[in-house]
Amino acid sequence: EIVLTQSPGTLSLSPGERATLSCRASQSVSSSYLAWYQQKPGQAPRLLIYGASSRATGIPDRFSGSGSGTDFTLTISRLEPEDFAVYYCQQYGSSPPIFGQGTRLEIK
Amino acid sequence: QVQLVQSGAEVKKPGASVKVSCKASGYTFTSYGISWVRQAPGQGLEWMGWISAYNGNTNYAQKLQGRVTMTTDTSTSTAYMELRSLRSDDTAVYYCARAPYYDFWSGRVGYFDYWGQGTLVTVSS
Numbered sequence: 001e002i003v004l005t006q007s008p009g010t011l012s013l014s015p016g017e018r019a020t021l022s023c024r025a026s027q028s029v030s031s032s033y034l035a036w037y038q039q040k041p042g043q044a045p046r047l048l049i050y051g052a053s054s055r056a057t058g059i060p061d062r063f064s065g066s067g068s069g070t071d072f073t074l075t076i077s078r079l080e081p082e083d084f085a086v087y088y089c090q091q092y093g094s095s096p097p098i099f100g101q102g103t104r105l106e107i108k
Numbered sequence: 109q110v111q112l113v114q115s116g117a118e119v120k121k122p123g124a125s126v127k128v129s130c131k132a133s134g135y136t137f138t139s140y141g142i143s144w145v146r147q148a149p150g151q152g153l154e155w156m157g158w159i160s161a162y163n164g165n166t167n168y169a170q171k172l173q174g175r176v177t178m179t180t181d182t183s184t185s186t187a188y189m190e191l192r193s194l195r196s197d198d199t200a201v202y203y204c205a206r207a208p209y210y211d212f213w214s215g216r217v218g219y220f221d222y223w224g225q226g227t228l229v230t231v232s233s
Contacts, residue, residue: 033216033218033219035219035220037220043225044203044205044223044224044225044226045153045220046223047221047222050218050219056221088152088153090153090219092216092218092219093216094214095214095215095217096169096170096217097143097155097217097218098155099152099153099155101152
């Protein structure tokens, strides 16, 4: 079973800054089958990115995903106040689908 | 618009069972699968299993085999998840999520594009 390790655990930034979140897999993720989700307190997760770099429907273009193999990155180019949340990566290149432990993005 | 609306919060005693519903609208129910994902308080996300809304085929997480059953009712576009022999560590928010992709050869479940609002299940004596 693949293990996903997200870093950092918490990221403190200010609105307008650039955020870079990392997701590292214990073994190669087949065909870049990696997704990213955003979760705000008391809400369900929301799909942001699938296939490592494809934005989901309605996701602003300040969100971008990149990477392949074992190293993946979610970048938020200019943080808006509503972007402060917890972010999870998920691999679906092998069964079962596994989530990372999350990165909390907080306002500095 | 795609919506998944789940049933309300439940409080159960250890050893009991719980059945959570997830009513879908805004898309052709039988064209997609449904997965269930749970989140213990303050913790991350754990995939529980998948069901095809087309033919009822299932794929459960190994750790829940024998305790979980997922079903669908195509006449009402509703998916159900039943968890038996509840323990305190089953206390969590349970989410249903639409799964647009499933590989029948490998049993590989894809990503989850729409989610229900979540159902809190509390297991306490």
